[in-house]
Amino acid sequence: MKDLIEILWVSIPTLYKIFSPSGAIWTASTVLGRVNELGLKSDRFTLLKVKLHLFLFAVINSEKKDAMALYLELTELKVLKDNIEDPQLKQSVKIEFNFAEAHFRYRLKKRKYINSKNSQISEDLKKYKFALATLKEALVLAEKSQNSAHMVGRISLLECKIFVSIKQETLPPTLMKRLCAAIEHFSMVTNPSRRLELQANFLLAKLHLK
Amino acid sequence: MAFINSFPAGLSTKDLEVLASMELIPSNWVELLLTISRDQKMKLSSGLEAAKFLPDNYFIINVTNDASDESLQHVQSVESVQAFFQKSSPETKFQILITKLRYLSYISLMLIEQAKTNLLYNEHLIEYSLISSYGIWCLNEQNPFVEEWKKFSTKVKYVKEDLETKISSKDLLKIFRDHESNLVSAMDIKIIKELLEQGNQ
Numbered sequence: 001m002k003d004l005i006e007i008l009w010v011s012i013p014t015l016y017k018i019f020s021p022s023g024a025i026w027t028a029s030t031v032l033g034r035v036n037e038l039g040l041k042s043d044r045f046t047l048l049k050v051k052l053h054l055f056l057f058a059v060i061n062s063e064k065k066d067a068m069a070l071y072l073e074l075t076e077l078k079v080l081k082d083n084i085e086d087p088q089l090k091q092s093v094k095i096e097f098n099f100a101e102a103h104f105r106y107r108l109k110k111r112k113y114i115n116s117k118n119s120q121i122s123e124d125l126k127k128y129k130f131a132l133a134t135l136k137e138a139l140v141l142a143e144k145s146q147n148s149a150h151m152v153g154r155i156s157l158l159e160c161k162i163f164v165s166i167k168q169e170t171l172p173p174t175l176m177k178r179l180c181a182a183i184e185h186f187s188m189v190t191n192p193s194r195r196l197e198l199q200a201n202f203l204l205a206k207l208h209l210k
Numbered sequence: 211m212a213f214i215n216s217f218p219a220g221l222s223t224k225d226l227e228v229l230a231s232m233e234l235i236p237s238n239w240v241e242l243l244l245t246i247s248r249d250q251k252m253k254l255s256s257g258l259e260a261a262k263f264l265p266d267n268y269f270i271i272n273v274t275n276d277a278s279d280e281s282l283q284h285v286q287s288v289e290s291v292q293a294f295f296q297k298s299s300p301e302t303k304f305q306i307l308i309t310k311l312r313y314l315s316y317i318s319l320m321l322i323e324q325a326k327t328n329l330l331y332n333e334h335l336i337e338y339s340l341i342s343s344y345g346i347w348c349l350n351e352q353n354p355f356v357e358e359w360k361k362f363s364t365k366v367k368y369v370k371e372d373l374e375t376k377i378s379s380k381d382l383l384k385i386f387r388d389h390e391s392n393l394v395s396a397m398d399i400k401i402i403k404e405l406l407e408q409g410n411q
Binding site for chain 1 (some may be wrong): 226293308314315318319321322325327329330331332333335336337338339340341342344345346347349350352353356359368382383386387389393394396397399402403405406
């Protein structure tokens with residue numbers, strides 16, 4: 001039963017995201033409420049909650065663009081991340097958390113959100129240098145992990161987005177190389193991530209122009 | 211065929227074919243449906259290449275033709291029968307409910323896979339769903355259901371007769387719409403709690 005819950009309760013919000021996006025937030029919030037109500041205490045259910053909060057983060061990030069709602073999701077995620085006992089799983093969740101946080105900081109700085117002047121959101125969150133520091137931490141952890149090419153590619157992509165936005169002349173020495181590796185990875189037949197591949201190519205061109 | 215009672219939106223004849231091929235329901239489901247509805251004069255229409263039920267509101271089930279696919283029919287238990295099923299003994303319904311959740315999981319994973327194959331949905335930089343398949347978004351290999359899914363995934367012929375054929379995005383959306391109420395019913399906390407309490411860990 002728990003095996004089915006683990007799969008089905010992430011699949012259903014995903015299906016809504018694909019086929020009926022207006023119902024995605026409702027579905028994920030409902031499922032999250034159900035998981036909390038069941039009160040199951042183990043890493044696999046903490047991970048399920050992490051996934052659902054991340055899911056909500058992604059949907060709010062692209063649709064409602066509400067800084068306060070995103071900030072609250074990150075706060076919940078931080079607590080859940082600290083509750084995970086398995087060290088390897090904890091590390092994987094930390095990478096995802098850092099990436100989400102860095103993206104949030106980047107978009108805050110770019111003024112892409114509403115409600116971003118809320119007093120709970122500190123000014124430090126709105127600085128590129130902190131976003132880059134968070135990403136660097138995620139990159140170090142990801143590079144130590146197995147099968148991390150996808151995550152490293154996403155980190156490099158976000159890093160490039162930030163460097164394109166700032167006037168800093170010197171890029172991290174490995175960034176171009178990582179971006180090229182990311183393009184190759186995103187275009188693999190077994191893992192086609194066309195949107196990310198296009199974004200990475202576009203950013204590579206922008207970095208060359210810079 | 212009490213199995214149909216557990217799906218609020220009912221099942222299509224294609225679902226029943228798939229379920230039979232996966233041995234989740236008896237292979238003679240057509241005969242069984244005719245047998246349990248014998249007194250209500252449910253019949254198969256004759257003279258057609260593939261046998262079809264005559265669409266009607268029978269005493270315990272409703273049979274309707276699909277509006278866009280003439281080869282497809284929908285079989286749904288009437289509300290009173292669904293309500294009766296909910297009140298039936300735990301022993302009677304729990305195995306059925308577990309099988310229902312398994313089938314919905316197969317359908318969900320199949321739809322996600324097909325949406326990826328069709329490039330109907332492309333991974334965003336901030337994605338966080340089962341569209342991604344890296345890190346924590348990989349299916350947990352230690353979950354026995356994942357092994358089962360791998361075994362059955364080629365048997366779920368719902369969308370394609372062979373691996374060469376791709377289903378259209380429109381058809382994927384239709385399958386999702388047909389199963390939407392069934393999927394929402396999989397979040398019924400009362401049932402899930404009962405199942406867990408019954409030792410279905």
